[in-house]
Amino acid sequence: MAEPRALLSLRNVSKRFPGVLAVDRVSLEVYPGEVHALLGENGAGKTTLVSLLYGLYPPDEGDIFWRGRPVRIRSPQEAIKLGIGLVPQHPLLVRAHTVLENLALGMPSGFFFPTRGLMRRVGELTRRYQFQFDPGARVWQLSEGEKQRVEIVRALLQGAELLVLDEPTSVLTPQEAGELFRVIARMKEQGEAVVFISHKLDEVLAVADRISVLRKGRLVGTVRRDQASKEELARMMVGRPVSFERRRPPPAPGPTVLEVSGLRVRDDRGLPALRGVDLEVRAGEVVAVAGVAGNGQRELVEVVTGLRRPEAGRALVLGRPPYGRQRPRIAHIPEDRRRQGVAxxxxxxxxxxxxxxxxxxxxxxxxxxxxxxxxxxxxxxxxxxxxxxxxxxxxxxxxxxxxxxxxxxxxxxGDPELIVAVHPTYGLDVGATEQVHELLVSRSRAGAAVLLVSEDLDEVFALADRVAVIHGGRLMGVVDAATADRERVGLWMAGVEA
Structure with missing residues (x-):
């Protein structure tokens, strides 16, 4: 039986930047109806490779073929016209516009805004792929997970035959990730292809047909899923064995560092975001707040770090409010590292x-x-x-x-007394994740109080001593991580009393 013709082929593709060879003679193929995973450390060349496919950069060397025909992709518009869609790790949406207005950008239309026709097509896609969002909401009001869903719908509206998903589950709950995998399965059934970029090896092994690993800009190898193991993929990524066993010294909690009591807060739309939250974090322990995006985590973090004043209740760090001239020293690792974390x-x-x-x-x-x-x-x-x-x-x-x-x-x-870490390993490779986890645990065991906010249950249970689940602005429960039932925690995250 003849081999199917590749939908996309790269042959000896290279890209240089001043002082950096970002992609070094990479060759790979993606076939119709295939999920092709792309793994590699941060800086391994994955983002640059995706940028070449999407016309953001031209390759310096090598060739790109689409359905066996050589192509030069000079812009995202040309990539979209071919049938290549991109869902980026950091959403490229206009924050001041509504969801519907963002979906309309780049879509062919006449003189008038295509409200009725676009709404019909959006409705068809959201029903087919079981996405939930408000087309009239403005992007700045959305959670990161909601923004990602908008990007996926936009790519599908534009007729993507090959969808590049860059870290697609980083902000999803296990239930939402399962829904995404079902979407990918439907795309495969229809003969569409997916390039799946992720640092979660379990997900890659669950969803991919073939897996390509990049290291320092070069292709280390491509393996079939049934020939791969988690340990071998990690070794290919970082060039050394990686331990997946987390051995942590037991906590020795000290006095209360963070005390949250009766906290009520409204969000930027004036709607209730926190509805009477009580929580404490003691020196020497990690307390994780787990929940689906948009359930009050952002407002909780902003109050604790002094960026937002509560409507009622209080948050005290070592008995002092987190704002004013005498505010305590708080380490804040924000959700959006590029917008909020650095200049x-x-x-x-x-x-x-x-x-x-x-x-x-x-x-x-x-x-x-x-x-x-x-x-x-x-x-x-x-x-x-x-x-x-x-x-x-x-x-x-x-x-x-x-x-x-x-x-x-x-x-x-400066040895902060409280560390607030929001999605601290979002988008990080296995080596960087290992390092960040070790840093957070070592700081907590040295006496710092750590408030971890994460939607990744693997991360929550790898780091936390206690787990607090938030839904609809209320704490559903607080449990000891060592004895917690993951299924119960997942139900709480969905708002189900268990």
Whole structure:
């Protein structure tokens, strides 16, 4: 029987940036009705490879074939016209516009806004793929999970035959991830192809037909799912054995560091977001808040870190409110590391001292001590293994994993009493995830209180000593992580009393 013709082929494709060979002679093929997973560490070249497919960059060398025909993809519009759709890791939506307006962007239309026809097509797709969102809501009001669903619908509306999913389950609950996998199965049945980029090896082994691994811009190998194992894929990704067993010293909780009582908060739309939340985190323990995106986690974090005032109730850190001149030192690892975590135009060194730039040893009166700043930055870059190791490099050029390590290095400086970590390993590879987890656990065991906010139950149970589940702005329950029933926790996340 003849082999099916590849839908997409890459042959010896390379891409260079100043001082970096991001993609080095990569060749691979994607077939109709196939899920082809792409694995690799942060900075391995996955994002650059996707950018080449979507016309964001031209390749410096090599060829791209679509249905056996050589093509030059000069823009996203040309990629879409071919039938290539992209759901990016960081949604590319216009925040001030509604969902429907974002879906209309790039769609062929006449003089008038195609409200009726577009609503009908959106309704058909959302029913077929079981997506839930409000077409009239503005993007800035959506959770990260809701934004991702909008991106998927937009790609399907544009007629994607090959859908590139970049970290698609990073902000989904297990139930939502299961729904996404059913969507992928339907696409396969219809002969469509999916390039599935993920750092969750269990998911890749569950959904992929073939798996390609990149390391330092080069293709290490492509294996069939039935020939792959979690341990071997991790070794291919990072070039060394990776342990998946988490051995943590038992917690020795001390005094209460964070006390949340009767907390009531409204969201940016003026709707109730938190409805009388009570929670405490003690020194030396990790408490995880688990829940589906949009159930009050963002507002809880903003109150705890002093970014939002409550309507009623209070949040105290060591007996003090988290705002004002005498506020306690709180480390905040935010959900959106690029928008909230760094100033992209500033250098690594400048970002590392953002919290303490006006204090010794970084300042002498009104002036910065550049020698002290760059000496400190070089030390932090070495300690946290930030790549590339140049303190003068603009932060916007870092990969997601290295950007997260930069934020952690800055926030952990000065031994904070409370660490608030929101989706701390979102989009990170297995090696970077291992490092971030070790840093959080070591800080908690050294006496810091850690409030972890995550939708990834694997991460929750890997790190937490206690798990608090939030739904509809209320805590459904708080359980000991060592004895918790995962199914019960999942039901709580869905709002089901169990």
């Amino acid at each position: 992209g135009g500033l250098s690594l060194a400048e970002n590392l001292i953002l919290r303490d730039h006006d204090r010794p040893p970084f300042s002498r009166g009104p002036l910065l001590d550049r020698r002290a700043v760059y000496g400190f930055a070089a030390e932090q870059v070495r300690r946290y293994q930030i790549e590339p190791p140049s303190p003068r490099l603009p932060a916007r050029l870092l990969s997601g994993g290295n950007l997260q390590k930069l934020i952690i290095a800055r926030e952990f400086h």
